[in-house]
Amino acid sequence: EAGVAQSPRYKIIEKRQSVAFWCNPISGHATLYWYQQILGQGPKLLIQFQNNGVVDDSQLPKDRFSAERLKGVDSTLKIQPAKLEDSAVYLCASSVLRDRGSYNEQFFGPGTRLTVL
Amino acid sequence: SQELEQSPQSLIVQEGKNLTINCTSSKTLYGLYWYKQKYGEGLIFLMMLQKGGEEKSHEKITAKLDEKKQQSSLHITASQPSHAGIYLCGARINYGQNFVFGPGTRLSVLP
Numbered sequence: 001e002a003g004v005a006q007s008p009r010y011k012i013i014e015k016r017q018s019v020a021f022w023c024n025p026i027s028g029h030a031t032l033y034w035y036q037q038i039l040g041q042g043p044k045l046l047i048q049f050q051n052n053g054v055v056d057d058s059q060l061p062k063d064r065f066s067a068e069r070l071k072g073v074d075s076t077l078k079i080q081p082a083k084l085e086d087s088a089v090y091l092c093a094s095s096v097l098r099d100r101g102s103y104n105e106q107f108f109g110p111g112t113r114l115t116v117l
Numbered sequence: 118s119q120e121l122e123q124s125p126q127s128l129i130v131q132e133g134k135n136l137t138i139n140c141t142s143s144k145t146l147y148g149l150y151w152y153k154q155k156y157g158e159g160l161i162f163l164m165m166l167q168k169g170g171e172e173k174s175h176e177k178i179t180a181k182l183d184e185k186k187q188q189s190s191l192h193i194t195a196s197q198p199s200h201a202g203i204y205l206c207g208a209r210i211n212y213g214q215n216f217v218f219g220p221g222t223r224l225s226v227l228p
Contacts, residue, residue, distance in 0.1 A: 004159070033216075040220070040221075041220050041221070042119075042121075042205050042207075042217075042218030042219050042220045042221050043160070043205075043218050044218070045216060045217070091159055091160070093159075093160075105150070105162055105165065106150075106160075106162075106216070107162070108152075108159035108160040108161075109159050110157075110158055110159045111157075111158070111159050113157070
């Protein structure tokens with residue numbers, strides 16, 4: 001079974017530029033997550049999709065971050081414009097359909113390491 | 118402040134030694150997960166604990182969830198260099214709410 005795919009693996013941009021990350025979840029996984037992991041910290045959930053609908057985006061900085069999952073499969077996360085503090089690893093994860101209170105395991109991709117200069 | 122705290126923040130042990138990593142929450146945990154992360158890679162699932170008092174083992178790694186479901190420990194027996202990495206606990210803090218992670222414990226195992 002193929003795992004969660006992410007691209008690019010690394011990206012270096014200057015502040016105020018735009019950047020987009022792509023994620024392809026495990027086939028059949030309805031739930032998709034984007035996390036931001038700043039160096040030395042645990043991952044922080046940015047947005048969660050269930051199929052192509054947003055379940056939780058309470059921690060997404062909506063003035064500069066956007067995400068979509070148009071067909072309920074692949075997803076893109078965009079930052080426009082980027083700030084220095086956006087330097088982090090952006091992790092995508094997927095799981096089977098999550099019921100409220102259930103414990104579905106999340107499978108993580110390798111992440112995209114973003115450096116903003 | 119972190120909803121999940123981990124201790125220690127980092128740990129350096131000699132190969133063959135035992136070690137314990139703790140994960141603590143001020144709120145009831147609804148499902149506690151342990152993950153391992155190597156530098157530059159994604160998170161690898163280790164095990165999940167659901168019930169207070171539950172204990173699970175995989176190879177030389179044992180995890181427990183305490184009776185009050187507010188703390189978990191991860192114990193590695195006879196550590197090896199392959200155990201090196203960052204160990205992260207994750208959990209649902211309140212019923213139905215989304216996942217939060219602890220800050221991680223960085224483990225180094227000296228050969």
